[in-house]
Amino acid sequence: AQTVTQSQPEMSVQEAETVTLSCTYDTSENNYYLFWYKQPPSRQMILVIRQEAYKQQNATENRFSVNFQKAAKSFSLKISDSQLGDTAMYFCAFANSGYALNFGKGTSLLVTP
Amino acid sequence: GAGVSQSPSNKVTEKGKDVELRCDPISGHTALYWYRQSLGQGLEFLIYFQGNSAPDKSGLPSDRFSAERTGGSVSTLTIQRTQQEDSAVYLCASSLRSSGRHEQFFGPGTRLTVL
Numbered sequence: 370a371q372t373v374t375q376s377q378p379e380m381s382v383q384e385a386e387t388v389t390l391s392c393t394y395d396t397s398e399n400n401y402y403l404f405w406y407k408q409p410p411s412r413q414m415i416l417v418i419r420q421e422a423y424k425q426q427n428a429t430e431n432r433f434s435v436n437f438q439k440a441a442k443s444f445s446l447k448i449s450d451s452q453l454g455d456t457a458m459y460f461c462a463f464a465n466s467g468y469a470l471n472f473g474k475g476t477s478l479l480v481t482p
Numbered sequence: 483g484a485g486v487s488q489s490p491s492n493k494v495t496e497k498g499k500d501v502e503l504r505c506d507p508i509s510g511h512t513a514l515y516w517y518r519q520s521l522g523q524g525l526e527f528l529i530y531f532q533g534n535s536a537p538d539k540s541g542l543p544s545d546r547f548s549a550e551r552t553g554g555s556v557s558t559l560t561i562q563r564t565q566q567e568d569s570a571v572y573l574c575a576s577s578l579r580s581s582g583r584h585e586q587f588f589g590p591g592t593r594l595t596v597l
Contacts, residue, residue, distance in 0.1 A: 373524075402584045404585065406588075411590070412571060412590055412591050412593075413588065413589075413590050413591075414573065414575075414588035415588075416585050416586075416587070419584070419585055460524060460525065462525075464584055468513065468530065468532075468577075468579070468584060469515060469527040469530050469538065469541070470515075470517075470525070470527065470575075470586060471527070472517075472524040472525040472526075473524055474524040475524055
């Protein structure tokens with residue numbers, strides 16, 4: 370069975386600062402995909418960033434980047450220059466060839482002025 | 483273009499009643515997924531449709547839950563004889579498998595409350 374663990378239920382960061390959200394996963398698969406989704410109070414799940422396991426280069430999307438450590442099965446999300454609009458639940462998710470997403474329980478991020 | 487839409491946005495029902503939740507995926511997306519998000523929990527996979535293939539029902543929690551996808555587009559999730567533990571947000575997602583990107587696009591969800 371695949372599991373995704375987010376060890377930080379809640380985090381807080383000041384505007385313009387950098388914050389890192391942790392995620393570890395467990396799988397016996399070699400080919401898989403990792404995602405970070407953002408869920409603001411509106412409930413809409415928004416894809417933040419994705420990473421293919423076969424790619425060694427860490428994915429980046431503007432202020433969002435990941436630190437993908439395949440051997441350690443770690444996939445952390447770094448948010449640079451945090452903005453008030455980044456306040457949301459962040460979910461780490463894993464998908465293998467079965468395609469259904471396995472989600473962690475989420476990290477609630479609060480960006481303060 | 484239009485994203486994934488779900489209806490109703492909110493549904494309140496009495497224990498024992500049946501409910502139907504609707505999902506309209508992004509046009510052209512061949513894959514459709516249903517997930518359940520219970521209070522304080524992550525998202526739990528329920529069922530997956532891909533084209534004309536038999537659906538993957540491995541996540542359905544009981545035989546009270548069923549889903550259909552008509553014409554490869556709209557999907558309906560039906561919960562029979564609802565129980566209070568069915569109260570949750572039900573999220574639908576769609577993806578274009580042929581893109582190879584494996585990313586799923588989510589709808590706004592239906593919040594189900596069973597009294």
